[in-house]
Amino acid sequence: MQTIWAETALLPTGWACGVAVDLDAMGRIQTVAENAPERGMRVPMLLPAPVNVHSHAFQRAMAGLTERRGPDPTDSFWTWRQLMFRFLDRLTPEHIEAITAFVQMEMLEAGYGASVEFHYLHHQPGGAPYDTIAEMSDRVIAASGLSGMGLCLLPVHYQFGGCDQRALTIGQVRFGNGFDQFQVLHAAASTTIDAAAPDAAIGVAPHSLRAVGRDDLKRYAAHFPSGPIHMHLAEQVAEVEEVQQAWGARPVDWALEHMGLDGRWCLIHCTQMTPQETGALARSGAVAGLCPITESSLGDGIFDGVRWLDNGGAIAIGSDSNIRISLSEELRTLDYSQRLRDRTRAALATPEKSTGRRLFDEVLKGGAQASGRQTGRIEAGAWADLLCLDTTSEHLWGRTGDTALDTWIFAGDDRLVTDVWSAGRHMVRDGLHIQRARITADYKRAMDALRDAL
Template identity: 80%
Template structure:
């Protein structure tokens, strides 16, 4: 058994002092006791580590390479996507494993305790499956074994190039599966997850309304009766217009009417919703998976976060394209987007909680729900997913409890994260991942081999 002692810790009932946390050999929190004398490993401030609920790990290797204007004067998400397709056509299983390990390492160093990988790069260039149809999924699992990161794998079903069921283009062909072959892929990947670490899990992800047929979309809840279900929804105006023209309803309205959305679902982005759609989707029980830095980078729009949370909507945070991996900056960007749109300050603050405290409480609960992972609480019976902040730093000096949390999110950065545990695995110490040198070396070799891809 491992014991951690925190001067201050954020427990389900609020802040507590002198907190002793026992972790059993399997990575579960077995006991939590406040008001104790120092024992075990000491940290200044301990918090539950959130789940990163939306990642396309391979895109991390593209970060910073798509900031030039293309030939189209209205360069947008859709032109960025063409560059992404060209890049991914070069990726091998070895590349994917090395990039994913690097991404997961950075997530852990930022304070995330687990990652949900929205994994859609399945096949060889040209679309032929690997001999092991779940080869690429198993490389994501291998990366998690190397980094010690908690993993929820979401194999992605991607069949069509649009709502009219057009064929996939050359750039998309590596994603493609008809429903029956996708079910086979998912079954093989499930066997791999069963053989992985005890806290690894699997869900499923129909990519989007434009990439999966109507009959299959309606069947997802019954075809996959357990585990989380994630889907991109209402991210871009062009998507909204395409769905409305083809199916006679806007994406959120169609999904609510046809897909049985409930607490198993996590809808990603949802940046193009009307106020009525926002309220209805919030009240469905589904989680909104928000990726504020990617949504800013791609010009997706601004999620209506204040209206959503005011209607009891659950939220969680993801890093999506992984252009930059920073938990504190995702939260800051989310709140600042509301301020810029509405001309307000402290948009998410309530009468009882500061801005960062309310956001943090929301995302640890929403991340646990969206991943199906027993996490988000420093409490017996939950995975020991936790991270420590350095309140002895000059950046947090003299700041306590909610004020320290606000200072980390709005005036600090992830360099203040000193230690991170994922299911009890102490993977970050002194701000650095235990296998950083090995993982970075593998990533650099991969970048060298891909340097001409863009």
């Protein structure tokens, strides 16, 4: 058993002092006591660690390599996508494992307690399956074993190159599966997950309306009756126009009418919605999986967070392309985008909660829902996904409670995160991952092999 004693901690009931948190051998919180005598490991401020709900781990190796304009003077998401396709054709299973472990290490050091991997790189270059059809999924799972990060794996169904069901391009063929083959792949990955850490889980991800047939999309929840379901939705103007032209409705309207969206679903990005769509999708119970740094990098647009939350919608945060992995910066970028659009301040604050506190509470709750993980709360029975902020730092000196959260998110950075536990695994100590040397060395070897990929 581990015990963490916090001078202050954020509990479901609010801030508390002298909090003793006992963890059992499985990595769950066993007991929580306020005003308790000091015992175990002392930390200044203890928080639940949020889930990173959307990651394409392999794209971390591309970070910084796509900042030159291509031959098209209107360089956009779609030209970036072509560069990504060229890059991924070089990736081996060994590269995927090394890059994923490195990404998960960085996520833990940033304060995330678990990760949802939206995993679509399934097959060999040319599109032929590996001898083990879930080879690449198995490598993601193996990476989480080394990094110690809680994992919800989402094997991605990606079948077509557009709403007209055109064939996949050369850059996409490594993703491709018909529905029957995808079910075989998913079952194989599920078997590996069952043998992994007790907190590891699996869901499913139809990639997008463009990449999966209409009939299959309508039956997804029935074919996969348990676990979270994630899908990209309404990310780009061109995507909205394609769906509307081919299927006679905008993406959000079509999904709401035909896919039975509810609390099992997490829709990623949702940056191209009308006010009416925003309200309707928020009221469906689905989580909006937001990736503000990537959405900024790719020029996706601005999610209407004010209207979404006003309609009772749930949000969660992810790092998507992993161009930069920073929990505090994702939250800050989300709120700043609202301020820039509306020319206001503290856009997501309420009379009861500061901006940082509201954002943090929302992503804790939404991340738990979107991952199907018992997390986001320091209470008995939850996974011990926890982070410690260093309130002895000059950057947080004299700050307590919500003010400390606001200062971390808006005036600090992830260097203020000193310790992180994922399902009780104490993987970050004094700001650094305990396997940093090994994971970084493996990542550097992979990068050397990929040096000329772009």
